[in-house]
Amino acid sequence: MLFRNFSDFLLEAGTDEAGRGCLAGPVTAAAVILPESFFSASLNDSKQLSEKTREKLKPIIEKEATAFHVIHLEPEIIDDINILNASIKAMQECIINLNPIPEYIIVDGNRFKPVHNIPHSCIVKGDSKYLSIAAASVLAKTYRDEYMNRIHEEYPMYNWKKNKGYPTLEHREAIRKYGVTKYHRMSFRLLPEQLKLEL
Template identity: 60%
Template sequence: MLKSHYYDNLVEAGCDEAGRGCLAGSVYAAAVILPPDYENDLLNDSKKLTAKKRYALREVIQRDALAWAVGIVTPEEIDKINILNASFLAMHRALDQLSLRPEAVIVDGNRFKPYQDLPFTTIVKGDGKYLSIAAASVLAKTYRDDYMLSLAKEYPQYDWQSNMGYPTKKHRQAIRDHGITPYHRKSYNLLGDGQLSFDF
């Protein structure tokens, strides 16, 4: 059973991102505030759940949460500020949209850029330890998957409906065969062989 909170007696938002390691597409992040002492035995790190369970849980999270929001940073922005800063920005954008202002933030991972004046704690593998971070991981993952599935219809040769923009062998081969799309992150080593697939 995941823990309901990290901070005592504070309105706490859990944050997580999806798509940080992808070659293509925006990075998504979610922020979720759950009720105090919330319980959900099914909620876990989104990577440990099937797609069917993630989408079912998304409905439960959105119904049960006191507040939730999703933030997005585009490939163009990622190329300008780098993916680490883009991940932080996506989380900040999610926090900005919450209908309830949090009093503290807990974040999956080991790095975060302070949000306003709020206390925060980074938690390695936090999406498998705290319910609000797990909930954020589910929302970020499912909303990003929806986005990548829509892009896959426009660019079917890259197999985004299966790889969601991650650097699979088929995805890299498609870059070799077809070049890059407007959705690829141009600051990345897109082929994974030390060579970029385009000229600046």
């Protein structure tokens, strides 16, 4: 059973990201404010849910949320400011775009930077503890999966529809064979031997 609130504030937003460890595609963040009346027995950390369950939950969260926002940050930004800063920036932008603006923020993980002086708390594994973070994790994951499915049509040889840009053996073999695309993160270690120097 997930907790409803961490703080005593009514307008508490949960925020989370998806795609941090991928070799290709954006990092996607979501922020969600849920009403007191919200209840879902199946809502949990998106990684613990099947794709089918996530897809069922997405429209329920969107319909019942007091506010939600989802942001994609592209590989160029990730390469420019690094993945940690890009993840934080994406979550911050989601918060800023919520209407109403939350009075308190709970963040999945252990790193965040204040936004608009709104108080916040970082909660390790918060997506398996608090409803609003779990809802944000579901939206971030489903929106990012949809994005990867779209760009799969452009570059089917990487099979992003299946691996979603994560560093699977199949994905790395495709990089070795076909090279990189505009969707790959050039600051990431795309192939294992990249760090080996020929002296």
